[in-house]
Amino acid sequence: MDKTDKIIVGISIGDLNGIGIEVILKTFQDKRMLDFCTPVLFGATKAISSHKKVLGIDVPVQGINSLNQVNHSKINVLNIWKEDVKIELGTATKVSGEYAARSLASATKHLKEGKVDVLLTAPINKENIQSEEFNFPGHTEYLEANLEGKSLMILMTDELRIGLITGHIPISKVAESITPELIKSKVETMHTSLKQDFGISKPKIAVLGLNPHCGDHGVIGKEDDEVIKPTVDKIAATGKLVFGPYAADGFFGSETYKQFDGVLATYHDQGLAPFKALSFGKGVNFTAGLSKIRTSPDHGTGYDIAGKNVANSSSFKEALFTAIQVFKSRKEYNELTEKPLVVR
Incomplete structure (x- = not known):
């Protein structure tokens, strides 16, 4: 592969006191990973070196001050701050949240400008990252505000893709938030993503109750009969293979999910609890529906094991491979749809 053709993966390093930097370093311990992409970490070589020393992980990195200096054969660290930052592994601090936000902001800016091809985000703490600049429930909402498109959080493996109709909102707000318009929007986003990002020509989607x-039938609530089912029926009438609503317990218990290309859960834990029970450590969080590609591992900051060199990098590695594959699939889809074949 021509090194100039390699996919440049921008990586926000997440909370400095968590396991984000550890799983990044472990992912690139295998030098063959550099055959697939050119990684650019947004942070500072001092912070990376501090983690390397504590963990005893000897992975060479190259500090750069501009994307013009990228070395396609090495792990690049774009220095976006020069000062020493206090690292307290395993502890949520205001400082670690502040620098996680700075890393994400810089990575997102470079993604938006097309200077990196995809974004891979290490875990943040949703509490200590809050500030005047970052006032969002999580990565997904932040990226939607800074990129074009309407986002859909999808947790995925090769066998299972679960999207969320409502995301990071309180349970008390879920029922009133689920409207026909929202359901239609999320179905459309998942349908489009399954086609352009995963190469599925006729996606089959299930909607949970x-x-x-x-x-x-109204004994335990009317939303399924009065809002969800009529909306799903109207969408199905347009020709899309959309079915539901399905009772979530039986849907997963009977492995009905294996019959679908995508599943839409009505709220966060309805989708993520079974997903993590089935796939924890192997899953990927993919933000569908945006103009740019972003993935992340399916775990959090892991403060309890930070600095102990026991964090598993499998999910981060899967997130990297997913970002690369989606980039290639979307590029191929765009080329095919921009210049459709003409049959004479």
């Missing part, structure tokens, strides 16, 4: 047993 909100209430236990989908409300038992």
